[in-house]
Amino acid sequence: MAITNAIENFHMTVNEAFLAKAQALAPALIETEVRPVRTVEIVPRGEDYIAVEAAPAFVHSVPMGRDDRLCLDFGDHQVGYVSFTLTPVGSPADAPACLRLRFGEIPYEIAADPAEYHGEISRSWIQEEVIHVDVLPAAVSLPRRYAFRYLELTVLDTSAKYKVVVSGVTCRSVSSADPSAVPPLDVSDPELARLDRVSLKTMQDCMQSVFEDGPKRDRRLWLADLRLQALTNYATFQNNDLVKRCLYLFAGLTQNEGRVGACLFLEPRPQVDDTALFDYSLFFVSCLHDYYEATGDRETLAELFPTADRQIELSLRELDERDIVTDKDTWWCFLDWGEGLNKQAGAQAILIYALKQVAVMAGWLDDPAAAERYRAAADRLTKAALNCLWDEEQGFFVSGAERQVSWASQVWFVLAGVFDREKNVRLLERLIEADPGVPMVTPYMYHYFIDALLQNGMAELALRQMKAYWGEMIRDGADTFWELYDPKDRYASPYGSRLVNSFCHAWSGTPAYFIRTYFSK
Numbered sequence: 001m002a003i004t005n006a007i008e009n010f011h012m013t014v015n016e017a018f019l020a021k022a023q024a025l026a027p028a029l030i031e032t033e034v035r036p037v038r039t040v041e042i043v044p045r046g047e048d049y050i051a052v053e054a055a056p057a058f059v060h061s062v063p064m065g066r067d068d069r070l071c072l073d074f075g076d077h078q079v080g081y082v083s084f085t086l087t088p089v090g091s092p093a094d095a096p097a098c099l100r101l102r103f104g105e106i107p108y109e110i111a112a113d114p115a116e117y118h119g120e121i122s123r124s125w126i127q128e129e130v131i132h133v134d135v136l137p138a139a140v141s142l143p144r145r146y147a148f149r150y151l152e153l154t155v156l157d158t159s160a161k162y163k164v165v166v167s168g169v170t171c172r173s174v175s176s177a178d179p180s181a182v183p184p185l186d187v188s189d190p191e192l193a194r195l196d197r198v199s200l201k202t203m204q205d206c207m208q209s210v211f212e213d214g215p216k217r218d219r220r221l222w223l224a225d226l227r228l229q230a231l232t233n234y235a236t237f238q239n240n241d242l243v244k245r246c247l248y249l250f251a252g253l254t255q256n257e258g259r260v261g262a263c264l265f266l267e268p269r270p271q272v273d274d275t276a277l278f279d280y281s282l283f284f285v286s287c288l289h290d291y292y293e294a295t296g297d298r299e300t301l302a303e304l305f306p307t308a309d310r311q312i313e314l315s316l317r318e319l320d321e322r323d324i325v326t327d328k329d330t331w332w333c334f335l336d337w338g339e340g341l342n343k344q345a346g347a348q349a350i351l352i353y354a355l356k357q358v359a360v361m362a363g364w365l366d367d368p369a370a371a372e373r374y375r376a377a378a379d380r381l382t383k384a385a386l387n388c389l390w391d392e393e394q395g396f397f398v399s400g401a402e403r404q405v406s407w408a409s410q411v412w413f414v415l416a417g418v419f420d421r422e423k424n425v426r427l428l429e430r431l432i433e434a435d436p437g438v439p440m441v442t443p444y445m446y447h448y449f450i451d452a453l454l455q456n457g458m459a460e461l462a463l464r465q466m467k468a469y470w471g472e473m474i475r476d477g478a479d480t481f482w483e484l485y486d487p488k489d490r491y492a493s494p495y496g497s498r499l500v501n502s503f504c505h506a507w508s509g510t511p512a513y514f515i516r517t518y519f520s521k
């Protein structure tokens with residue numbers, strides 16, 4: 001699947017005042033020293049791998065020579081900086097010590113051979129280093145930040161005359177999330193408590209200088225990810241200034257014609273990427289809408305509203321003569337990573353959804369004329385969708401020239417509220433029953449499915465589905481929730497290998513939001 005879509009003649013416009021506001025909100029990182037809890041061996045189980053307590057001979061502090069290995073388990077997912085001491089044993093060290101370090105969020109990343117990775121995105125995301133240490137003993141501090149639970153150290157060589165002892169392995173874990181800010185959870189169901197705990201850890205490890213999508217990969221600020229992180233944040237860590245910072249970053253660093261980009265980089269300086277995604281730009285509207293709902297910060301709403309309005313204006317330009325969003329054969333809109341997923345219907349629904357939110361925001365800002373204009377546009381697009389994309393015979397929305405039926409299209413039309421509740425319920429029931437076409441493959445899309453159920457009074461089913469999906473991920477070994485998860489195809493990756501999948505991905509941490517908003521006392 002093509003995952004690049006660079007804008008032609010790309011240029012960035014900087015709003016210095018917005019950028020200054022964002023920079024003033026940069027959070028301090030909380031640091032915690034974490035040490036490994038046990039030594040493990042990574043062994044195959046079925047098609048996957050697991051970590052099991054290592055045999056005593058494998059114990060830490062034993063002198064290690066050529067090809068000796070030590071695999072450490074830090075007990076939970078960490079994001080941070082690793083250091084250790086290397087002490088020579090035997091004759092004077094007459095050659096450098098050469099070590100290979102592998103970091104894994106899951107055991108598979110330790111077991112897999114990176115040489116066999118031939119996927120589409122960069123192999124440089126694979127967390128592996130070879131280091132030479134010339135002078136021993138040495139205190140080694142790795143400059144790079146890693147996301148991992150497991151660390152494997154292999155001595156590639158010392159010399160025939162000496163070995164090394166590895167000791168004092170420590171991770172300085174970092175996050176801007178303050179666990180003491182999280183309200184206590186009031187649920188009696190232990191499964192919900194477990195889902196909440198894993199969600200919180202996922203959120204915490206992704207909350208850095210901005211809301212990163214994943215601390216292993218891509219380590220940056222993506223808009224649709226931010227939207228779900230922000231929602232979960234309001235119900236948990238309540239670092240609302242971090243959301244505000246991210247909103248100002250997106251509004252302060254725009255692409256051609258004032259388009260909000262799909263993602264931003266923070267270093268070496270804040271910069272918008274040259275990727276534009278139709279739905280992501282519109283989620284700026286949703287994110288601002290939710291931010292005001294959560295905080296009542298009217299000044300920010302008023303200041304950033306023009307940026308939201310601009311996204312709507314640019315999106316309306318994409319309509320054809322029928323008032324339907326024009327389909328493209330590039331990576332123009334995201335929705336989900338499902339193989340072959342057509343984006344047209346989902347994009348139309350998201351535009352209607354955003355139009356309704358921007359109308360509400362115009363109301364908050366006491367501009368009834370603007371609110372009416374947006375509502376009228378939403379009605380027009382709804383009529384067009386019902387005329388052109390609704391297939392009465394199948395009872396589903398269809399997308400693209402091939403009239404594809406997918407989960408994503410149905411879920412987004414339910415969320416866009418083009419039908420009344422009764423029809424929405426029937427559509428969702430039919431969807432589950434028929435299980436048509438392209439399935440959902442990310443927790444991100446599953447979030448919107450659960451949301452659609454909840455918005456239509458189907459709380460019991462939403463709870464069952466949430467437990468089944470995220471609960472299964474925990475049963476499959478998740479310490480933090482994963483970027484991708486398809487219970488029917490557990491090892492799938494849109495990138496050609498799951499070695500580069502992210503196993504701590506913030507868009508997957510929304511069970512805490514659902515539990516705390518709908519299912520706690």
Ligand code: RAM
Nearest residue numbers: 213218222224225334483
């Ligand atoms: C991937 C990442 C990111 C997501 C984009 C569209 O690169 O998982 O989180 O927002 O896709």
